Ligand SMILES: Nc1nc2c(ncn2[C@@H]2O[C@H](COP(=O)(O)OP(=O)(O)O)[C@@H](O)[C@H]2O)c(=O)[nH]1
């Protein structure tokens with residue numbers, strides 16, 4: 001599939017300001033690179049959808065486009081009045097400043113033509129494409145007249161050359177629906193049934209105690225020494241917050257800020273090695289370990305062979321990943337005879353909640369995750385999604401994290417993310433981490449423990465499939481045996 005260009009949060013903020021009014025929601029309707037550069041497809045996806053923003057990503061790395069308040073329609077070249085429409089230049093490779101070009105003649109603002117892509121002005125000032133265009137190489141050869149014969153908008157021919165860099169070929173033409181998000185919706189009934197009553201220090205202590213007293217399959221009557229601990233593997237794109245999640249948990253049990261796992265926002269993975277962390281509470285290691293893995297990256301990232309070896313328990317702590325290669329059986333970090341407690345019992349895919357929920361990561365990373373998911377499915381390893389950084393998603397939740405399960409915004413994000421990772425919504429765990437400037441926060445800790453508890457339960461579910469392998473004397477089921485007549 002061709003590369004689809006994402007509209008990042010900063011770009012959205014810029015466009016929001018140009019449109020005016022408050023917060024907006026952007027929903028992807030059409031991408032020429034993904035859906036095909038064909039006017040019929042554009043009109044099928046975008047007609048009658050209300051206000052839209054169109055972006056052209058040209059081969060010079062310049063991004064420009066237009067906003068239309070009036071819906072697109074499949075006409076035969078009629079002009080339509082739109083006094084709010086404007087053209088804009090968003091960004092360019094050579095650092096040109098973003099700029100909005102106002103409408104001069106609103107009666108000609110938009111041209112409705114079933115044979116054309118989005119068309120602004122009568123000139124037209126911006127015609128994205130005419131008739132279907134086949135992608136030859138990585139770019140779409142948009143017609144040379146695609147941009148622009150200015151007249152309807154306050155843009156000059158010189159400016160056109162500047163913003164296009166003289167190139168009309170594009171990598172993508174993308175259309176988003178733009179809706180006003182009037183105000184955040186607070187749902188009186190939580191969207192997820194939780195056994196979390198009031199969020200206070202009492203609840204925090206209860207959850208903490210439950211986790212301190214956890215051991216694998218305890219609830220099934222398996223005794224304490226059968227499986228010493230379970231392993232939770234954190235996987236996901238670089239910068240999603242894998243290391244930070246461990247630091248949040250560790251700080252919580254140590255009751256002081258801990259940055260044992262290096263966290264940072266560098267583009268390439270800071271975590272170059274496989275690190276297995278355990279947490280000490282009351283001078284005793286807790287019965288789970290967090291495996292922090294190198295992040296998925298665009299250029300390389302963790303190899304599928306290595307992931308399989310990690311899942312099977314073949315890779316030892318502190319193994320350093322090698323670019324474009326993987327562990328061999330000769331490596332001193334290769335464990336030849338992994339036991340049950342060396343395996344991964346639960347995987348949490350860590351994703352940044354602020355990414356476009358339809359395209360939560362780049363295609364390359366999405367592909368790595370998809371292949372990893374296939375592997376986990378084969379092996380029956382339970383998967384959860386840690387939807388991190390929800391503080392960036394909703395102002396009211398940022399102010400009071402305990403509102404999280406009452407926020408319509410978070411609920412919708414959870415559903416979309418679950419859909420794009422092909423997992424049921426209940427597997428998505430919304431999360432916010434502590435950062436280094438922040439004091440330890442009760443609500444952050446409650447959420448972290450709640451999410452951890454879901455991971456421990458998932459790990460127990462995995463182990464249940466292997467009950468037969470645990471020796472009989474150590475395993476004494478406490479549940480009733482089914483009756484003889486069945
Ligand atoms: N706002 C916000 N930032 C976070 C959160 N969790 C992590 N971060 C930041 O995101 C960046 C990347 O985090 P890191 O844990 O290194 O990601 P990793 O590459 O997945 O291990 C760091 O600058 C963190 O401070 C969160 O919940 N909210």
Ligand SMILES: [Mg+2]
Pocket residue numbers: 242243244262263264270271292
């Ligand atoms: Mg990391």
